[in-house]
Amino acid sequence: xxxxxxxxxxxxxxxxxxxxxxxxxxxxxxxxxxxxxxxxxxxxxxxxxxxxxxxxxxxxxxxxxxxxxxxxxxxxxxxxxxxxxxxxxxxxxxxxxxxxxxxxxxxxxxxxxxxxxxxxxxxxxxxxxxxxxxxxxxxxxxxxxxxxxxxxxxxxxxxxxxxxxxxxxxxxxxxxxxxxxxxxxxxxxxxxxxxxxxxxxxxxxxxxxxxxxxxxxxxxxxxxxxxxxxxxxxxxxxxxxxxxxxxxxxxxxxxxxxxxxxxxxxxxxxxxxxxxxxxxxxxxxxxxxxxxxxxxxxxxxxxxxxxxxxxxxxxxxxxxxxxxxxxxxxxxxxxxxxxxxxxxxxxxxxxxxxxxxxxxxxxxxxxxxxxxxxxxxxxxxxxxxxxxxxxxxxxxxxxxxxxxxxxxxxxxxxxxx
Numbered sequence: 001x002x003x004x005x006x007x008x009x010x011x012x013x014x015x016x017x018x019x020x021x022x023x024x025x026x027x028x029x030x031x032x033x034x035x036x037x038x039x040x041x042x043x044x045x046x047x048x049x050x051x052x053x054x055x056x057x058x059x060x061x062x063x064x065x066x067x068x069x070x071x072x073x074x075x076x077x078x079x080x081x082x083x084x085x086x087x088x089x090x091x092x093x094x095x096x097x098x099x100x101x102x103x104x105x106x107x108x109x110x111x112x113x114x115x116x117x118x119x120x121x122x123x124x125x126x127x128x129x130x131x132x133x134x135x136x137x138x139x140x141x142x143x144x145x146x147x148x149x150x151x152x153x154x155x156x157x158x159x160x161x162x163x164x165x166x167x168x169x170x171x172x173x174x175x176x177x178x179x180x181x182x183x184x185x186x187x188x189x190x191x192x193x194x195x196x197x198x199x200x201x202x203x204x205x206x207x208x209x210x211x212x213x214x215x216x217x218x219x220x221x222x223x224x225x226x227x228x229x230x231x232x233x234x235x236x237x238x239x240x241x242x243x244x245x246x247x248x249x250x251x252x253x254x255x256x257x258x259x260x261x262x263x264x265x266x267x268x269x270x271x272x273x274x275x276x277x278x279x280x281x282x283x284x285x286x287x288x289x290x291x292x293x294x295x296x297x298x299x300x301x302x303x304x305x306x307x308x309x310x311x312x313x314x315x316x317x318x319x320x321x322x323x324x325x326x327x328x329x330x331x332x333x334x335x336x337x338x339x340x341x342x343x344x345x346x347x348x349x350x351x352x353x354x355x356x357x358x359x360x361x362x363x364x365x366x367x368x369x370x371x372x373x374x375x376x377x378x379x380x381x382x383x384x385x386x387x388x389x390x391x392x393x394x395x396x397x398x399x400x401x402x403x404x405x406x407x408x409x410x411x412x413x414x415x416x417x
Contacts (some may be wrong), residue, residue: 126327130334134349137338143221143239144344147229150403152186155238155355156228158216159307177216177224178244179307183359184234189405191358192368192412194232195304201379201387202231211387221344232399238351239344244307246340247290248283250314253336254323256282257313259289261306267292286310300388301371312363319360370412372398 143156159179180196198213204227207218215227225236251257259281265274272288281289290310296302323329338349361367373394379387401407 130330131348131350133331134334134338134352137335138349139342140345140347141221141239141241141342142344143225143241144236144346145222145226145229147226147235149237150233150235152184152234152403152405153238153355154185154234154236155183155240156225156236157181157183158221158224158239158241159244160216160241177213179242179304180212180224180228181304181308182228182232182234183355183362184402185358186403186405190368190407191362191405192370192402192407193308193359193362194402194412195301195308195369195371196228196231197300197304197371197374197388199300199386199388200231201381201384201389202227205230209381210384231395232402233396234399234403238347238355240347240352240355241342243340243342244290245287246336247310247314248287249336249340250283250333251281251286251310252283253332254314254317256280257286257310257317259286259306259309259313261289263295263297265292265295267295269294299377301377308363308369312360315356315360315363366409368407368409368412370409 157180158177159181160177177198180198182194182196183191184194185191196212198211200212201209202212202215204210204212204215204218204223206223207215212224212227212231216224219226221239221241225239229235257280258278260278261274262276263274264276265272267273267288270288270291270293272285272292274289274292279285290303290307292306293299293303296306298305317323318333323333334349337352341352343352362369373391374388375391376389379389381387398407398411401411
C-alpha cells in the first residue's frame, strides 16, 4: 500500500485543482533562494522634550519635528466678504442679501430734508417777510440835507406828538418836535446818545436865533436836521421820527413795562397820576409818563430822561427770548413799531434793526447818555421866551469827543448848571 503524498511547506507547491498549471521547477527554485525580508527595528518613542538649543514654537506639540521653514500666513479677508469664485462666500450660488446701509441712508434723508426746509423757512423766509411787512408799514419824509459825510454813523431821533384838545402848541408839540436825540456810533470808541433840549437857544438857518424845536415847525424835518448838523458838526445819516402817541401802542404790544420815578405826580396837563417808586405801567400810563413836564424839577431835561427810560424798557421787552421765539409777537411788534415811525426814504426797517443793536447797549447801565454843557436853564433873550442856553465854548469840544468816540460818562455827568 503506498503512502500519501506530503503537503509541501512551501506556499504554492501543494496539490492543484484539476486543470491548474503546475509552476515550473525554475520558478520554485528561485523562490527558495530569495532571502527572507528583514524585520525593521521597532521605532523608539518620541522624546517628551525639545532637543537642547531648540525651543518649540507656540502651539507646537512636543515630540513632533519642528518645521523651520517660514509659514505662509493665510490672507486676511474682511468678515462677511465673499470668497473668490462664489457669490455669497458660502459656496452657494444664491445672490447676497441687499445691505441694510442703503435703506438706512434713505430713511435718514427722508427725515433730514423736511428739517432743512423748516430751518430754511425760519432763517430766511420768515425774516425776509418781516422786513417786507415792516417796510410796508413805514412812512417816509424828506429829511437829509445832503451835507458831506462825517466818520461813523449818526441818527437823529425826533419825537413828535399829536395835538390834544386843551393844550397849546408849546406844551404838546403840535407841529413842533417834542423830543430830540442824537445817536452817534463812531468807527471806533464809545457810542453815545445826546439829548438836545428842545428849548435850546440855537441859530436856525434862514431864520436866526430861536428854540431848537421851532426849526421843525418852520421847515419840517429837513430844517431840523440842518439845524442839528450846524450845532454838532455831525452829518445825519438816518432820520427817525417817532409819534409819541404811538408809545401807548408799543407798550401795550409788549404787555406793559416797569417804570420808575421818585416823585409823586398829579399832572392835569399830561394826565399822569403817579406815586413815587416803580410801577408796572400800561400804554396809557407810559404815554402820560413821557409827556409830563411841569411837575418835573428838571423840566424838559427830566422829561427827556423819562422818554429814554420808556424806550429802553420797550427795547428790553422786545429782545427777550419769549418774543424772539414767538412769530405772532414778532409780527405784532414789527407792525406796531413801523406804524408809529417816519423815516427818510433811504432808511428801511432793516436799517432800524441794525441801529437797535448798539442802541440797546447805549441805553444800558454803562451807556453814555447826556446833554451838551448847559450854562442857563432859564435864559430869556428878548421875545423868544424861556430857553436853555448851551455853553458855546464847551459845546464844540463836547461834540468833537462825540465824533471821535472819546466821550466818556464823566463828560456827560456834570453838564447841568
